[in-house]
Amino acid sequence: MTVRTRFAPSPTGFIHLGNIRSALYPWAFARSTGGEFILRIEDTDVERSSQAAVDVIIEGMAWLGLDHDEGPFYQMQRMDRYKEVLGQMKAAGLVYPCYMSVGELDALRERQMANKEKPRYDGTWRPEPGKTLPPVPEGVQPVLRFKNPMGGVVAWEDKVKGRIEISNDELDDLVIARPDGTPTYNFCVVVDDIDMRITHVIRGDDHVNNTPRQINIFRALGEEPPVYAHLPTVLNEQGEKMSKRSGAKPVTQFRDEGFLADAVVNYLARLGWSHGDDEIFSREQFLQWFNLDHLGRSAAQFDEAKLRWVNAQHMKAMADGPLAQLVAQQLQKRGIAADDRLPGICALFKDRCDTTVALADWAVKFYTPVQPDPNEVAKHVVEGVRPAVGMLAAMLESCPWNRPAIGEAIKEVLRATGMKMPQLAMPVRVLVMGTAQTPSLDAVLELCGREEVLSRLKAV
Structure with missing residues (x-):
């Protein structure tokens, strides 16, 4: 028997993470068993359904990589x-x-x-x-x-x-x-599942009350019902059922806020399923491990801080080139065109970031003028430091522009002045990057570029 699963959302509002989890598990079960995954739009509530909601469903699933083999089928087109x-x-x-x-x-x-x-x-x-x-x-x-x-x-x-x-x-x-002859939800679902040869229905447990009615219709039509798996509700951070009314975000907003699709899939997978104590795993591992025997029976609660942590782990593990492409999209929204330095910038700063938006915030400093916080300047760029900053600027004018040479120039200034590294590095960071806290100074300066570094150091 070929496994055939389906996701059948109603386009009566935007799709949020609680909804999309009901797509993730049937998709994963189909993919892990070599089966087929069908997308069906249950749009019989004509007054509340909208094309905009359909678009978000399809766009959100495409972003998360939840590809369907058949569909989307629309119930309103199946009335005959x-x-x-x-x-x-x-x-x-x-x-x-x-x-x-x-x-x-x-x-x-x-x-x-x-x-x-x-x-x-x-x-x-x-x-x-x-x-x-x-x-x-x-x-x-x-x-x-x-x-x-x-x-x-x-x-x-x-x-x-x-x-x-x-x-x-x-x-x-x-x-x-109904009196006008239009069929109702529970009937349409059964006809659809029969025609689409659905073998497993994996859906939210708000449908449990519908299931016995649907089973009786299946059998009246001479068909055996599919296997059912009713998933517990996803709760929001306040412990209420996740919904648009209680502040749930559209799935696509997480993309816009800089979350990685694989990280969201990883996080969602753990909201109701587990593989031992594994918290961080790839999409390939998830599909290799997934089955219906380890679905949880208790309601899962969304935790954005945990999602951010999962996202940060995936960013750290992601290759710099593909990560830079996502950060470039965030920069493009700000009117900034990235260059070939961006993979190196991502490599340097990704351990400090939990989203590509946060990573773009660092990258911006390499592409636009930096305005240091006057309080930071007053705190770190004191009179006794200015000669050392000037000496470093003079040395950086002529040294080869690579990290080892820049690092050696910094050490030479420390030797000549008797200063400790933080005494020099923190004011230089404030002037060049606008903040006293950055990764290794020589790496930051190399990526910033000679002319920009000298311009920012001499602006003091």
């Missing part, structure tokens, strides 16, 4: 297929028209709640042998209800939650088509 199956179900006696009005349904529920009963449709219009149905009201368009099995249980072995059993008597007859 749903109506065809509805017709087959009518002919087989699996559905029936229900003329109960919304007002009547509300009144029924109020009576049931007053009697401390579970509110549910009572089967008034369900045809049964020997049963007399009420007279059909004039001018009322009925909904279509699915004849849910009576008695027994619906059971499945959930790959996250274990065995789940729900009594059929707890499930009323689901509306699967």
Whole structure:
């Protein structure tokens, strides 16, 4: 059997990290088993769905490298297929028209709640042998209800939650088509999963209540349901369900804020799955290790500080050339064109940064004029230091422009003046880079370039 998984988001708002994790696991399971991953857009909520939300879904998945083998399929483009199956179900006696009005349904529920009963449709219009149905009201368009099995249980072995059993008597007859004939969500999902030959449904546990209804529709249509894995919720940093309303960011914003796609995949993978105590791993390792047996049962909580730490580890491990390409994109947003020094700048500063934006903040100092903080200048560039800074500038005018020669010039000034390295290095850093804290001074000066260094040193 070829594994076929799917991600089926609703484009009713931008996709955030909690949503995209429900794409990551089915994608990883398909890739780790040599299977196929299908993208399906569930856009039947016409009023709330938007093309902008679809674009963010596709853009976010592309950035994270969650490539799909088929799709995107759009449910609104499959209406003829749903109506065809509805017709087959009518002919087989699996559905029936229900003329109960919304007002009547509300009144029924109020009576049931007053009697401390579970509110549910009572089967008034369900045809049964020997049963007399009420007279059909004039001018009322009925909904279509699915004849849910009576008695027994619906059971499945959930790959996250274990065995789940729900009594059929707890499930009323689901509306699967509205009065205008348009099919409803739970019905469309089943038809889609059958047509797309989905073998494993890996989705959020907010769908657990839908699953027994969907399983009964599968079986009524003569199909076995897929394997289910219902993932616990992703909570935000306040311990609430992650959502747009509670401040969740679009996935693409993490890209814009300088996070690496592989680092986000690494972090998201650990929000509900584990491989021993491994915290940092490559995409290739993740796909080699991933299976459904190590999915967590507890809700995971997003922690941006942890994500930044994971991102920093991936930046340190990343080759300087590819990293420089990402930093160049950040510089381009600021109107700065990078040059061939950028890989070296990345190599020098990446250990100090947790995003490519932070790395770009350092790189900017090599491409634009630096305005040292007057307080830093007053603190470090004192009268007793100025002659040594002038001596260093004079030596740097003629020495070969490479790190060993620059380092030797710095040592020569220290020998001549009797100063300690911090006494000279900190004022030079303030003048050249605007801050007293940088990596090795000779490496910084080499990358900055002779003319720029001399100009900044002589500006004091």
